[in-house]
Amino acid sequence: MSEGSQPGGTHCDLLVVGGGPAGLATALAARQRGVERVVVIDGQRPPIDKPCGEGLMPDGVRQLEALGVTLPQGRFAPIAGIRYVDGPTTAEGSFPAEVGLGIRRTLLHAAMVEAAHKAEIELRWTTKATALLPATLDDPASNIDRQSPAGVETASEPITARWVVAADGLNSRLRGWAGLDERPSRVARRPRRFAVRRHFRIAPWSDKVEVHWSDGAEAYVTPVGAGEVGVALLVAGQSARFEPLLARFPALAARLQGAEVASRIQGRGPLERRARGVTRGRLALVGDAGGYVDAITGEGLSLAFHQAIALATAIHRDALAEYARAHGRIGRLPNGITRLMLAMERRPRLRRMVVRALAAEPQLFNRVLAVHCRHLPLARFGAANAARLAKWLLLTSGS
Numbered sequence: 165m166s167e168g169s170q171p172g173g174t175h176c177d178l179l180v181v182g183g184g185p186a187g188l189a190t191a192l193a194a195r196q197r198g199v200e201r202v203v204v205i206d207g208q209r210p211p212i213d214k215p216c217g218e219g220l221m222p223d224g225v226r227q228l229e230a231l232g233v234t235l236p237q238g239r240f241a242p243i244a245g246i247r248y249v250d251g252p253t254t255a256e257g258s259f260p261a262e263v264g265l266g267i268r269r270t271l272l273h274a275a276m277v278e279a280a281h282k283a284e285i286e287l288r289w290t291t292k293a294t295a296l297l298p299a300t301l302d303d304p305a306s307n308i309d310r311q312s313p314a315g316v317e318t319a320s321e322p323i324t325a326r327w328v329v330a331a332d333g334l335n336s337r338l339r340g341w342a343g344l345d346e347r348p349s350r351v352a353r354r355p356r357r358f359a360v361r362r363h364f365r366i367a368p369w370s371d372k373v374e375v376h377w378s379d380g381a382e383a384y385v386t387p388v389g390a391g392e393v394g395v396a397l398l399v400a401g402q403s404a405r406f407e408p409l410l411a412r413f414p415a416l417a418a419r420l421q422g423a424e425v426a427s428r429i430q431g432r433g434p435l436e437r438r439a440r441g442v443t444r445g446r447l448a449l450v451g452d453a454g455g456y457v458d459a460i461t462g463e464g465l466s467l468a469f470h471q472a473i474a475l476a477t478a479i480h481r482d483a484l485a486e487y488a489r490a491h492g493r494i495g496r497l498p499n500g501i502t503r504l505m506l507a508m509e510r511r512p513r514l515r516r517m518v519v520r521a522l523a524a525e526p527q528l529f530n531r532v533l534a535v536h537c538r539h540l541p542l543a544r545f546g547a548a549n550a551a552r553l554a555k556w557l558l559l560t561s562g563s
């Protein structure tokens with residue numbers, strides 16, 4: 165029997181499967197709302213690493229603070245905005261008022277684990293869910309049968325709970341077990357994108373996340389500390405090796421030449437996953453498990469934190485259906501922006517026009533970022549700004 169396990173299994177109010185950022189955020193938010201016994205299980209050991217651009221949008225920083233997570237001083241880098249580099253053209257936009265930050269995933273994870281300990285959340289590492297207890301999928305409104313509780317099987321014991329949260333990432337097994345995976349025929353029709361990342365010991369040369377564009381691939385450079393940057397490479401079509409992919413960005417490759425590597429290469433993909441729904445019975449999906457579009461806008465973490473807070477609120481109110489609605493609302497604008505960016509990524513001429521327009525109108529770029537990080541409601545982006553953007557697109561379309 166593992167540490168903390170009980171004869172006949174453990175029972176709790178909320179079981180979170182997956183102790184990554186989405187799972188820990190859900191557990192923290194649930195404890196803040198008074199949910200009593202919260203158990204988080206994860207197949208890995210902390211601190212958990214994962215391929216990620218490691219840039220946190222300003223609203224994500226705010227959510228982390230609200231969840232009671234304290235980041236280690238001096239071990240992250242403030243991020244003031246985004247810089248696009250497309251051949252000879254550079255466009256820079258600044259975040260409004262607050263800054264975002266770049267932080268290694270392992271440090272973010274350690275900080276979230278520390279907050280979870282303080283919140284008296286039970287954390288069980290190297291504990292993998294191996295199956296879903298069938299009653300988890302029963303409609304909670306139709307006679308909750310206490311003899312058939314919700315929960316999961318693990319190698320050592322069943323863990324039962326009033327509510328089960330699947331926060332098990334992009335390849336979520338729980339999503340599949342719950343019948344919420346997208347149909348394979350639809351997945352096969354979609355363009356596929358892959359990612360690889362690595363860190364380099366080099367002083368960041370910008371306080372912005374730098375996005376280098378090339379046809380069919382992008383490179384993201386995120387300052388993650390005083391002497392370190394993370395480089396994430398995204399590519400359409402098929403998975404690729406880091407070095408040949410980096411060579412597609414000669415200016416960046418030249419800058420990194422000779423810098424000491426600070427992490428092993430990790431890859432992920434295909435990136436886009438959709439779920440047929442984010443709730444079923446007493447199960448809810450959160451974070452990447454509930455669907456993911458692409459890393460091109462670098463806001464999976466912020467989205468996960470917003471979802472986690474909405475989910476914990478719905479659980480506290482015993483009204484999971486509210487979460488399903490909130491999930492749709494939370495994702496609508498960011499997913500829309502991500503799809504626009506992907507459309508731009510597939511059309512190099514359009515992409516060059518947009519980057520030139522943003523380079524010529526930095527104030528416009530600032531406003532786009534203000535909408536992107538939820539500082540400015542879309543309705544207040546303004547017809548005048550949309551017209552300015554359209555004007556620049558028209559002006560640059562001939563050049």
Ligand SMILES: Cc1cc2nc3c(=O)[nH]c(=O)nc-3n(C[C@H](O)[C@H](O)[C@H](O)COP(=O)(O)OP(=O)(O)OC[C@H]3O[C@@H](n4cnc5c(N)ncnc54)[C@H](O)[C@@H]3O)c2cc1C
Pocket residue numbers: 181182183184185186187205206207208212214215216217218219220221291292293294331332333334337359360361396397432435450451452453459462463464465466468
């Ligand atoms: C290349 C790349 C760049 C990105 N860049 C950014 C960025 O700059 N900024 C940003 O905000 N987001 C970025 N993202 C997105 C971000 O990384 C994800 O949205 C975020 O990690 C989602 O967190 P999660 O907790 O849902 O999933 P994960 O972080 O994947 O955590 C899932 C956890 O579930 C556990 N697990 C899985 N199966 C089981 C099981 N059966 N039982 C128990 N535990 C299990 C795993 O061990 C893991 O710890 C990027 C993504 C990629 C791929």
